[in-house]
Amino acid sequence: MTSPSSTEQIVIRPRPNAAPAAGHRVRDTRSPEPPAPPEPPPPPAPHADHLDTTAMDELVAAYVREAPELPPGLRRARRDAAVTAALPFAHRLARRYSGRGEPLDDLEQVAGLALVRSLDRYDPSRGPFSAYAAVTVIGELRRHFRDTGWAMHVPRRMQEASLEVGRAAAALTVRLARAPSVADLAQHLNTSEQQISVALQTVSAYAPPSLNAPRRETGGELGDAIGDLDRALSAVDDRITVGDLLGLLPERERRILTLRFYGNRTQAEIAAELGISQMHVSRLISRALTWLREAMLSDEPTRWQAATAPADTARLELSAHAGSDGSFVLTVKGELERDNAGRFRDRLLSVVRRARADCAVDLSAVPLIDAAGIAALQAGYEAARARGLRLKVCAAPRLVRRTLLSAGLLPLLDPPPTGTVPQ
Structure with a gap:
């Protein structure tokens, strides 16, 4: 038997339709086919907001x-x-x-x-x-x-300051690896610690918690922790102001008001203690209360002026002066109150009936007028208007003028002198 030459190749080909023996694997000696090239990736979907x-x-x-x-x-x-x-x-x-x-x-x-x-x-x-x-x-x-x-109205300057502090706090947190303090923020922004505190408080106005939010400690809602309105609290300021103004009154008037409103004493008891008449006590109380009311309504209280009328009587001086044109001026001196308002009313109506021109009532010497005196002036005004005349009040002191204005008697008042402010 001759051996094959070294240059010869032995090729074993399977017979057609020949099945491999059981338990044997057939080796495929064919060259493998190259893999198919991968498909190119689909182009990225254009972003909805992409725009050149x-x-x-x-x-x-x-x-x-x-x-x-x-x-x-x-x-x-x-x-x-x-x-x-x-x-x-x-x-x-x-x-x-x-x-x-x-x-x-x-x-x-x-x-x-x-x-x-x-x-x-x-x-x-x-x-x-x-x-x-x-x-x-x-x-x-x-x-x-x-x-x-912002849930609450905050000025724009404070809004911008709070935003600037917020940005600075974020930057400092990264740099310092901790939450920055108020001093750190103030130094970083070159401002005062007070302004930083105000800006930090302003942030709470952006989204304040709801009053209906639950309370973790005791249950219920945050709104339950709000106290009821104390109605007496609104009178605290008035009481303090009245206490200061009482110190500006003369000793007698201050004592009378103290006995009447703090001691709950009657006018008769006060009159007996001071040795004056009850009518005079009534006039003093009315005059002092009018001054207190005026002082409470003004920035600077007016100086207390002593009464020109006698202290223990209700005297009132009335004098009428006729003009050449038939006008009249009724001059009044003293306190005009309920004890003498009837006499003043009768004299005023008599002057109006006799007048042929406009009339005037000079109250420059009247330090006080009460409701009875105002009613008498109103009666004289109506009587003059019924006759087609005008009745004017002139030279009224500031306290009396304010009282007449409060009573709605503006048509009776002459304008204040030039250079003064109407009271």
Whole structure:
């Protein structure tokens, strides 16, 4: 048997349709086929807000230049197309302010409205539309936060200060690896610690807790912790003011008021203790209360003036002077109160009946007038008006003038002298 040559190759080919023996594996000696090249990845889906600002600027500029010559229908269609193309730009600006307590839908709506306004006011000769619209949209977004983002009204200066402190706190937290103190913030912003504290307190006005929020400690709601209104609290200021004003009264008047309102004494008991008549006690109380009321209503209390009438009587001096034209001036001296108001009324009505021209009542020497005296003046005014005449009150002291004004007798009062302020 001869051995094959070294240059010969032995090729074993399987017989056609020959099945391999059981338990034997057939080795495939064929060369493997090269793998199919991988399919290229699909192009990325365009982002909904992706927009070439250059293309947007050109589109808007073309619309603005051609709009005046377009028919109304086509102009509206071109405007809508420009707004639709630029809306993603506005929404992208709105997303910068997301996560600050306002819904993103509201921010996008504010940005969209600002974009439309900027489109209507845009002038292509002043630069690209994107730069102009960005300023307008960002301004409207900030205004939206100022107007609606704060639950309580806070001045703009304090809003901006609180935002600046918030940004500084975030930066210092990263730098110091801890929460910054008030002193750290003040040093970083080159301001005082008091201003930092005010800015930190202002932040609580942005989203204050609801009074209906639950209380963790005791249950219930936060509103349950608010105390009831103390009605007596509103009178504390008045009581303190009255106490100070009582010290400005003369000793006798101060003692009378103390006995009457703090000691609950009657006028008869006070008169017996002071050795004067009950009528005079009544006049002193009325005069002192009128002065206190005047002092409570003014910034500077008027100086107490002693009564010109005798201390223990109800004397009233009345004198009438007729003018050449038939007018009358009735001069009154003394306190005008209920004990002498009847006599004053009769004399005033007599003067009005005799007068042929306007009448006047001189109250320059009347330190006090009560309700009975006011009623007498009202009766004289009505009698003069029935005769077609005028009755005027002249030279009334400040205290008396204010009393007449409070009683609604402004038509009787002459204007105050030139250079004075009406009381």
